[in-house]
Each structure stands twice: as structure tokens, then as C-alpha cells.
Amino acid sequence: MSRLHPLxxxxxxxxxxxxxxSAPYTPQSDDQVxxxxxxxxTASEGRELRQLRRALAEQPQNMDRALALARRYFDxxxxxxxxxxxxxxxxxxRPWSNLxxxxxxxxxxxxxxxxxxxxxDPALADLTRAAELDPGNAEVWxxxxxxxxxxxxxxxxxxxxxRLARVASALLASACSTAVDGLSGSSAQAYAxxxxxxxxxxxxDPDLKLWIQTRLAEMALRQGKDELAERHFKAGLALGVSxxxxxxxxxxxxxxxxxAAEVVPLLRDWERSDILLLRLALAEQAAKLPAAPAHVAMLxxxxxxxxxxxxxxxxxxxxxxxxxxxxxxxGALRLAxxxxxxxxEPRDARxxxxxxxxxxxxxxARPALEWLRASHYEDPLYAGLAQRLTGGAR
Amino acid sequence: MSRWLAALLxxxxxxxxxxxxxxxxxxxxxxxxxxxxxxxxxLRDLEQAIGLDAxxxxxxxxxxxxARHADIAAYALARLSVDGDARSCPLQVTGHEVDQHxxxxxxxxxxxxxxxxxxxxxxxGYRLFFDFDAQHKGLLNLEYQGRIQSLVFTPERSRQxxxxxxxxxxxxxxxxxxxxxxxxxxxxxxxLFLLSLLLPAVLLWDExxxxxxxxxxxxxxxxxxxxxxFTVAHSITxxxxxxxxxxxxxxxxxxxxAASVVLxxxxxxxxxxGGRRWVVAFFFGLVHGFGFASVLAELGLPRNALVLALVGxxxxxxxxxxxxxAAFLPLAYFLRAGWFYRRVVLFGGSxxxxxxxxxxxIERALNLKLISA
Numbered sequence: 001m002s003r004l005h006p007l008x009x010x011x012x013x014x015x016x017x018x019x020x021x022s023a024p025y026t027p028q029s030d031d032q033v034x035x036x037x038x039x040x041x042t043a044s045e046g047r048e049l050r051q052l053r054r055a056l057a058e059q060p061q062n063m064d065r066a067l068a069l070a071r072r073y074f075d076x077x078x079x080x081x082x083x084x085x086x087x088x089x090x091x092x093x094r095p096w097s098n099l100x101x102x103x104x105x106x107x108x109x110x111x112x113x114x115x116x117x118x119x120x121d122p123a124l125a126d127l128t129r130a131a132e133l134d135p136g137n138a139e140v141w142x143x144x145x146x147x148x149x150x151x152x153x154x155x156x157x158x159x160x161x162x163r164l165a166r167v168a169s170a171l172l173a174s175a176c177s178t179a180v181d182g183l184s185g186s187s188a189q190a191y192a193x194x195x196x197x198x199x200x201x202x203x204x205d206p207d208l209k210l211w212i213q214t215r216l217a218e219m220a221l222r223q224g225k226d227e228l229a230e231r232h233f234k235a236g237l238a239l240g241v242s243x244x245x246x247x248x249x250x251x252x253x254x255x256x257x258x259x260a261a262e263v264v265p266l267l268r269d270w271e272r273s274d275i276l277l278l279r280l281a282l283a284e285q286a287a288k289l290p291a292a293p294a295h296v297a298m299l300x301x302x303x304x305x306x307x308x309x310x311x312x313x314x315x316x317x318x319x320x321x322x323x324x325x326x327x328x329x330x331g332a333l334r335l336a337x338x339x340x341x342x343x344x345e346p347r348d349a350r351x352x353x354x355x356x357x358x359x360x361x362x363x364x365a366r367p368a369l370e371w372l373r374a375s376h377y378e379d380p381l382y383a384g385l386a387q388r389l390t391g392g393a394r
Numbered sequence: 395m396s397r398w399l400a401a402l403l404x405x406x407x408x409x410x411x412x413x414x415x416x417x418x419x420x421x422x423x424x425x426x427x428x429x430x431x432x433x434x435x436x437l438r439d440l441e442q443a444i445g446l447d448a449x450x451x452x453x454x455x456x457x458x459x460x461a462r463h464a465d466i467a468a469y470a471l472a473r474l475s476v477d478g479d480a481r482s483c484p485l486q487v488t489g490h491e492v493d494q495h496x497x498x499x500x501x502x503x504x505x506x507x508x509x510x511x512x513x514x515x516x517x518x519g520y521r522l523f524f525d526f527d528a529q530h531k532g533l534l535n536l537e538y539q540g541r542i543q544s545l546v547f548t549p550e551r552s553r554q555x556x557x558x559x560x561x562x563x564x565x566x567x568x569x570x571x572x573x574x575x576x577x578x579x580x581x582x583x584x585x586l587f588l589l590s591l592l593l594p595a596v597l598l599w600d601e602x603x604x605x606x607x608x609x610x611x612x613x614x615x616x617x618x619x620x621x622x623x624f625t626v627a628h629s630i631t632x633x634x635x636x637x638x639x640x641x642x643x644x645x646x647x648x649x650x651x652a653a654s655v656v657l658x659x660x661x662x663x664x665x666x667x668g669g670r671r672w673v674v675a676f677f678f679g680l681v682h683g684f685g686f687a688s689v690l691a692e693l694g695l696p697r698n699a700l701v702l703a704l705v706g707x708x709x710x711x712x713x714x715x716x717x718x719x720a721a722f723l724p725l726a727y728f729l730r731a732g733w734f735y736r737r738v739v740l741f742g743g744s745x746x747x748x749x750x751x752x753x754x755x756i757e758r759a760l761n762l763k764l765i766s767a
Contacts, residue, residue: 024432024491024502030457034492034499035437040452083415084438087529094528117529298496302414305496309417309531310546 038082048072056092066092067105074112083313086116104133108140118313118342120147131163138168145176152344152371154184171197171204175212182219183346185376191219206239213239214246221253222378229253244273251279252347256381260286271295274302278317282324296325315339319351329358340367346377353385362389414497416530418522422476424538424558429483429507434493434500435470439523439530444469456492459501463490466501473522478513517555520547539566567706570690574710577689578718583651583754584682585718586747590658591620591671592722593740596730599665604740606730613727619672621719627679628686629708635687636704647684649758654678655751662744686711 039045052069059065070089077085090113096106111126127144130137145160157180165173174197181190198212213236220229233250247270251263263283270276277299284292303318315335323332333355340352349368356365372386419434437454440446444465446454467487476483489504523530532547538558545554578584595616597604607613634640658674661667667674690707729735756762
């Protein structure tokens with residue numbers, strides 16, 4: 001055995017490749033673009049934002065100006081999906097939100113900002129106080145019902161819809177109530193009611209139509225009508241409104257139906273969204289595409305960065321990431337359990353059940369099974385998961 | 395569109411989040427009275443604060459950032475204070491670079507602070523961007539005496555006090571000693587190398603076969619020679635590398651360590667250097683010393699107690715090593731005469747070690763990840 005051989009190899013290989021690591025650097029050229037801003041300063045959005053900022057700077061004690069700017073920031077946070085604007089909005093209304101009795105409009109906006117950060121109970125407390133100040137405020141009731149739906153409090157959500165019905169149009173009231181019914185065992189009736197309502201209003205806003213098509217698709221899925229669901233997804237996408245919600249829901253549908261290859265062109269340009277990037281990576285892995293490892297690494301980097309600051313906004317996605325892209329069932333289960341304490345939408349229950357199955361700890365899925373039983377949620381896929389879990393427990 | 399519909403459309407549990415909220419990454423390194431700092435600040439945030447996009451085209455170029463370096467430094471450093479023992483340590487810019495984080499490009503601001511004396515207590519005041527972003531966080535890594543402490547600054551916690559608590563020389567010595575013990579225990583490559591050399595110590599290669607040694611003293615002497623020469627060798631290179639006299643690329647060192655394990659175990663299967671394994675231990679011990687040195691470099695050596703820390707770490711390594719030997723030798727001596735020891739432990743074990751170490755060698759030499767070491 002010659003001692004030389006391995007050492008020769010080592011030297012050769014050591015020379016062959018350098019180690020590539022991200023580190024601070026000095027760009028070569030002044031023209032190198034380092035960062036692209038959400039919009040140009042000269043564009044109308046940028047101008048409007050600058051005007052609102054300047055107006056507030058002139059009169060820092062003017063609450064209406066602060067609210068106008070904060071509202072604009074909140075809308076941007078939702079539209080651009082950029083949580084930085086939530087921090088900006090909070091800072092703009094800080095002088096009033098720090099008061100012991102914040103004014104109505106500040107309470108409402110603070111509730112929206114809090115729910116954005118998944119602080120649901122403080123958000124509900126703000127809405128409760130706001131409803132006391134102004135019981136006829138449609139926005140307060142609609143947000144209340146939306147938050148209670150996420151917490152799976154269907155009777156509370158329905159009560160909020162009833163209050164909304166007194167102050168809003170019939171169409172909006174039925175959109176609110178069918179959203180609750182569709183989750184609690186009556187998706188057939190809810191589907192029929194919502195479909196009729198949509199047919200009656202061909203003039204409706206494209207945003208509203210998109211939302212209704214997504215909900216109809218989900219209700220059809222719950223009844224096991226997959227083809228009908230896909231027709232609604234496609235009708236929604238054909239409206240040409242860019243919306244992450246429908247893209248994610250349709251991507252999940254395709255992934256569930258082993259049509260991963262179709263997900264890739266759908267989400268190719270959505271890397272910047274954590275939620276859609278997860279689905280893209282899942283699809284690329286399922287279709288064994290070479291882009292998968294890079295996207296998995298990108299997701300890991302994003303989850304690591306938010307862990308560093310102590311954020312837990314995307315635990316549902318992070319749980320799916322651990323379960324399906326890292327093969328870490330116990331880590332996924334821990335995240336899914338923690339997530340389910342805060343968020344209880346069907347998707348949250350699903351990842352909890354899937355992680356519990358994979359980790360061979362069926363008892364951990366109990367909260368999800370209890371929800372499934374109590375809500376009468378109908379989706380056959382969920383029933384299948386529940387059956388495997390209870391079978392496994394026996 | 396009515397606002398209530400917005401509630402349903404834009405509901406946040408499914409909002410498309412493209413970015414994360416704003417953070418800055420601050421790294422401070424305390425060395426006596428001097429503090430060096432690196433502060434990574436998002437260009438997005440600097441744009442919001444002082445405006446970087448000079449031509450308003452929605453793109454921030456290196457030229458635009460470079461033109462504003464002085465403003466960036468003035469803006470940022472005015473919002474950071476470092477006090478040593480309640481006396482301000484003035485901050486001085488030392489350089490500008492850029493870096494990429496998960497959510498975009500960052501200015502990398504390098505600076506230094508000079509306190510009057512090495513402070514017993516440090517108070518850091520952080521208020522960057524808090525005026526316009528209530529969700530901004532400053533993530534601080536504070537490095538001192540080879541340790542790193544993490545602190546998070548928020549608008550609610552914008553001042554934080556920290557006491558490096560000058561570790562006593564003895565505590566420092568112990569702490570490096572512990573690291574040394576820990577490193578040999580979790581450094582499987584070092585353990586496997588040593589075990590490969592020790593496995594035949596209770597046997598004798600004679601007439602092309604392994605025979606058990608007659609007396610414990612023989613085995614003990616063999617083990618003693620191997621362990622001593624390994625220790626002397628790696629202490630030499632560990633010290634030279636830690637003091638900066640010699641430095642080798644870590645990939646070369648790590649690969650050579652893996653190769654040493656392969657060769658040591660192969661020697662048990664095809665004995666070439668039967669009685670002179672202590673020479674092998676010495677030769678490769680030199681390589682392993684460089685491996686220990688890289689661990690020590692990661693820990694950081696305190697300037698004021700360099701030799702103390704070095705000796706502490708080295709003694710820790712020896713102590714860790716001796717416990718392994720103490721557990722191994724009596725057991726091996728007890729089992730030495732049986733079929734099990736020669737066939738399963740020596741032969742099977744060596745084959746297993748060769749396999750694992752070969753994988754390490756390939757991984758390290760090619761920079762691959764096959765198994766986790």
C-alpha cells in the first residue's frame with residue numbers, strides 16, 4: 001500500500017476547486033444594479049406615497065394624514081406582499097395607538113396590522129372595542145368574521161356575518177355566510193348560493209369574481225367534484241388578476257393530482273413569494289427537475305432568516321418544507337403543532353395530520369381530528385387522512 | 395371595492411409575502427478597549443430613510459450607493475451608541491462594502507470604536523429606523539473571548555447592557571480545556587485514527603498472524619508510545635498554527651486527516667508498520683494538530699491570554715484522549731485472546747473504519763456531502 005496515492009489525490013483536488021461562499025464584496029462597476037425597488041420614484045404609486053409622507057411630515061400631529069399614509073402602506077403590504085410596509089404603517093400611527101383609548105380608525109387599522117402579523121387575539125380585542133365605538137362599521141364585522149374563520153370559530157364568524165348583513169349589501173352578506181357554511185359541512189348549499197349570486201352579477205368587480213371563483217373551486221373540491229373545481233380555478237385565472245391566493249390553491253390542487261409538471265410554468269415567476277416558492281419547489285422535486293435543489297436552498301435561507309428575528313409567520317409552509325423537502329417528519333410535526341395553536345384553517349389541519357402520520361405519532365393530530373369531527377368539514381382527502389390516523393392509533 | 399371585501403381578498407394568512415420584515419445585522423467584536431464592528435443594513439431601508447435612488451429609476455446601483463457613503467455612515471452611526479463603563483466609545487467608519495442577504499442587497503458598514511479602557515460593562519443603544527418602521531429589528535452578535543452572544547433590539551428594547559465579565563484566567567483556562575475535551579469526543583476522525591492504531595496494541599503480528607500479547611505491560615507500553623507520540627506531534631503543529639507561524643488550507647488538512655484514518659486502519663488489515671505504529675502516530679499527529687488548530691481558530695483566542703488558552707485547549711484534548719484510551723485498553727486486553735476480538739473488532743472494525751474514512755476523504759477532497767460526519 002503506497003502512502004503516496006491518497007495524498008496525491010488530495011493535493012490535486014485541493015488545487016482544482018476553490019470554496020465559494022457569500023461574503024461582503026466591493027462591486028466592480030458603478031453601473032452594477034444592487035437592488036430593485038418595488039416601484040420607481042417617478043411612477044404614480046411612488047409619487048402618491050411621497051406626497052402622503054410629505055403631508056404628514058408637515059403636520060406630524062395630524063391623525064388623518066397619519067391614517068391616510070398608514071392605510072396606503074397597509075394596502076401596499078397586502079398587494080406587494082411586503083411586510084416592511086406593515087412596520088411603516090405601525091410607526092405612522094404610533095402616537096395614537098400608544099394612547100390608552102385609541103380613536104376608532106386607529107383601532108381598526110391596528111387590528112388589521114396585528115392580524116397581518118398573526119396576532120389574532122389582540123386584533124380581535126381591537127375589533128371588539130371598535131365595534132363598541134361604532135356598531136355599524138362593516139369593515140369591523142367583516143374582519144372579525146375573517147379572523148374567526150382562521151381560528152375555526154365558526155359560530156363566532158357566523159354571528160359576525162349576521163351583524164354584517166345589517167349594514168352591508170345582500171351580496172356581501174351572502175359571500176360572508178357562504179364562506180362559513182362552506183367550511184362547516186354545508187358546502188353543497190353554500191356552493192349553490194354563491195354560484196347563483198355570482199351569476200346574477202356579471203358586472204361584478206374582477207377582484208370579487210376572482211375571490212368567488214376560488215371559493216367555488218374550494219367548495220367543489222370538498223364535495224369531491226375535482227373537474228368542477230378545476231373549471232373554477234381556470235375561470236378565476238382567466239380573469240387575469242394577479243393573485244397569490246388562487247395560484248397557491250390551484251398549485252396545491254395540481255400537486256394533489258400528481259400533475260406537478262403543470263405547476264412549474266404557473267409559478268415560475270413567483271420565486272419572491274415564500275408561499276408560492278414552496279409549491280414551486282415541491283413541484284420541481286416531484287417532477288425531478290434540476291431547479292429543485294436551488295429553490296430548496298433558497299427556501300431554507302428564508303426560513304433561517306425569519307427564525308433569526310424570531311418570526312413565526314409561515315409555520316404552515318415551514319412544516320410542509322420540513323416534511324416534504326427535508327424529510328424531517330418530527331421537525332415538521334413540531335412546527336405543524338405550533339402553527340395549529342395559532343391558525344386553524346383546513347390547510348393547517350391537513351399538514352398537522354400529514355406530519356403526525358409521517359412521524360408515526362397519530363395522537364399529535366388530535367386537535368385536527370377534533371376540528372374535523374366538530375366542523376363536519378367534508379373534503380374526502382381529509383377524511384382519508386383521518387381514517388389512516390385513527391386506524392394507526394388502534 | 396368595499397373595504398370588507400378587501401378583508402377577504404387580502405387576508406393575511408395567505409398574503410403573498412415576498413420579503414421579510416426589515417432587519418439589520420450588527421456584529422461587534424470586543425478586544426480589550428477596542429471594538430470592531432460590521433453592520434449590514436438593507437438598501438431598501440436606507441432608500442426609505444435617506445433616499446439612494448438618485449435618478450428615480452427604481453434601481454439602486456453601486457454608483458448611487460457609493461456617492462452616499464458618507465451620508466449612510468453619518469445616518470447609521472448617529473443611531474448607534476456604544477458606551478464602555480458609562481463613557482461613550484466614539485465610532486469611526488473603516489470601510490464600505492455590499493453583501494447579499496435572503497431579502498436583497500445590504501450595505502456593509504465597517505467601523506471601529508475606541509473606549510478609554512477595556513470596559514467591564516458595555517451599554518449599546520440602537521435606534522436605527524425605529525422612527526419610521528415599528529417592526530424593524532437590530533440583530534446583534536457580540537463576540538468576545540471566543541464567545542458569541544446574540545441580542546435583539548426592538549423599539550421596545552433599544553438599549554441593552556452587557557457585561558463581558560472579564561473571565562478570570564483560571565475560568566478561561568478551564569473553558570478552553572472543556573472545548574478541547576469536547577472536540578476530541580465529537581471529532582470522530584481523531585478518535586478513529588487513534589483507535590485504528592490502538593486496536594492491534596494487545597496483539598502481536600507474528601508469522602503472518604495475530605497473536606495475543608502475553609503481559610498487560612507490553613500492551614500498555616505500545617499504547618503509551620503511540621499516544622505520547624501522537625500528542626507530542628499534534629501539540630507541535632497545534633501551537634505553530636494557533637500562533638500563526640504556519641497555516642495550511644483547511645480542506646487539505648481535513649482531507650489528509652481522513653487519509654490518515656484510512657491508512658491507519660488499512661495497516662491493521664495488511665500490517666506494514668507492525669511495531670513502529672508510534673512513528674505513524676507521530677507523522678499523522680502533525681496533520682491532526684492542524685485540524686485542532688482550525689477549531690481553536692473558530693473559537694477565537696483571547697489576546698491577553700493566548701498561551702494560557704492554547705495550553706488549556708491542548709490539555710483538554712489530551713484529557714479527552716486519555717479517557718478514551720482508559721476505556722479501550724482494559725477491555726481490549728480482556729478480549730484479546732478470543733476469536734471475536736481478532737475477527738470482529740480488529741478485522742471488521744478496521745474494514746468499517748476504512749470505509750467511513752474513505753467516504754470522508756472523498757467528501758473532503760471533492761467538497762461533496764455524502765454522509766454526515
